[in-house]
Amino acid sequence: MSTTVLQRLRELLVDHFGVEEHEVVPEATFAQLDLDSLGIVEFALVAEKEFGVVLAEDEVSPKARVAEAVDLLTAKGCR
DSSP: OOHHHHHHHHHHHHHHHOOOGGGOOTTOBTTTTTOOHHHHHHHHHHHHHHHSOOOOTTTOOTTOBHHHHHHHHHHTTOO
16 A cells, blocks of 8 residues: 555545544545545545546445555556
């Protein structure tokens, strides 16, 4: 797992969604971070802008873990 992508993702969740920094750990789900289905859509849009990649509707869900999002972004070439 890319530490840099995790750090950027943590900053994005803290800055745009009001998540506490200590809550953004690899094993946390987006639902645990209070992102419901609508929040995930907004997250995908913000992440696309931040990372410069497209996230399909089915690639991230409230049940997805932060680690899965990091792996997805890393696989799309994010550093």
